[in-house]
Amino acid sequence: MDRLKNFVKEMKTKKNFKKAGPGRRLIDSAPVNAGTLKSMSSSAEKNSSSSRGEALSTERIANADFAAQAAYKRMNLGVKQETATQRNIRLQALKELEKEKLRENISANEDSFSGEHANNDTCRRDERTFEHSDVIKKVYFTCELLGEDVKLTKDELRENLEDFLRCQLEDDAIVASSLMISSLNSEKKRQLASETLQKYIQNLIEHPGESKFCRIRMLNKAFQERILPVKGAVEFLVGCGFEECLQQNDGSSSPEKFLVIEAEKVNDVAALIQALEVLRSAEPIPIKLYRDPVIFKADKSKKVFSSNAEIPSDFFQLSLEEIKAEQAARSLQAERMLTLRTKEMRLRDETLRCYTYKYTVIRIRFPDNYFLQGTFDCLEELAAVREFISKYVVYTEVPLFSLKDAGTGKLFNEENKSLKELNLVPAALLNFEWDADVMGSFTTTGKQVSFIIIFCIVICLHFFCL
Secondary structure, X not given: OHHHHHHHHHHHHHHHHHXXXXXXXXOOOOOOOHHHHHHHHHHHHXXXXXXHHHXXXXXXXXXXXXXXXXXXXXXXXXXXXXXXXXXXXXHHHHHHHHHHHHHXXXXXXXXXXXXXXXXXXXXXXXXXXXXXXXXXXXXXXXEOOOEEEEEEOHHHHXXXXXXXXXXXXXXXXXXXXXXXXXXXXXXXXXXXXXXXXXXXXXXXXXXOOOHHHOXXXXXXXXXXXXXXXXXXXXXXXXXXXXXEEEEEOOOOOOEEEEEEEOHHHHOOHHHHHHHXXXXXXXXXXXXXXXXXXXXXXXXXXXXXXXXXXXOOHHHHOOOHHHHHHHHHHHHHHHHHHXXXXXXXXXXHXXXXXXXXXOEEEEEEEOOOOEEEEEEEEOXXXXXXXXHHHHOOEOOXXXXXXXXXXXXXXXXXXXXXXXXXXXXXXXXXXXXXXXXXXXXXXXXXXXXXXXXXXXOOOOOXXXXXXO
16 A cells, blocks of 8 residues: 555656746746747647656556555455445434534533522422311221221320220230230331230240240340330230239349249140231221211302401411521522523422322312312322212212313313322312213103202201302
């Protein structure tokens, strides 16, 4: 290859020298004589000869280039040559990579421009968790063990449930204490206590003759951490036959508290196995959310709010933290109004306020100016609302009515979605509508359409305006 380059360079140099003639100034005005004409004719002959030489040189260069290309192909016989299509694809891919790199640079510049504001927005994200909205005064619960008619708050229900189970210890200590363990304690405490109690009983069943398993030291660290804080755990051991007494511990001068079981009760293996099975199969007592049903009657002649409504004095009293939070919120709002924000930044602003609720209140408006209200868990499905409505409707064909948003008219038909996913929290108003075929059958048969059944239960009847 160097040889070919040197040859081409040499040919170019010779051609340039052949073109060079005698030097002449433009200001020279010497007359042209015969000698000059002769010299001009001789120079023309020389130029023609030089043009012929140039053509021969060009032909030699072309032949040399062809020979060089042939030699290059022989040197790269094992390498697959790139076709025109492959070259176009490669060039297109390079263009796409350049465009992607340019977009990344623009995005990086935009992020750097708005990074400070974004960091401030993230730091000021308002996340709160509420039990329920102000529409709900209290949330009540019930359980089958105490009766469906008993509605209490969660703390009150737990206290009543504990009192009820303690009263049952005299009749069946094993079952009552097992239910106390599974229903009145957290999952972590319940699991640790159950595993420890099972170990105590298994040691008695597998090693009935060893005295070390017949007594439990109450000052033991494992007993203090796993058994004593758990409601029902000590009662379970007492139900199995353990009794609290003072005994001398090895290496201690003063007696300590022990739970001791007699040999006669240790030999009753069947009773111990049955107690172990009850403990393993015990499940928490289900606590149900009380719907707290309320029926309202719409009265268009009355106003919702009265001008004489009394507002408590503490309504206008704000704490120092509330004032600071309000000031920060207003400062942030003013800053956003003065800043040019992108679409992504505006969408992020909408998610800055994240309020989470546990319970929601749903009101259903019927065509005959009645409203039915119920309390629901935000994670309950829409099917629970339909089931609740069907209990108060004359015609109980659940699929024959639909629920629509009172404001937008959106139809809610996704039965398996939770109320939180459907954005029906912390409160929502739905319109009740019969199926068109059902309404047609009512019209043709001359039936009067009635919607709500008034049960013989305590239902608050209120009047309010739409």
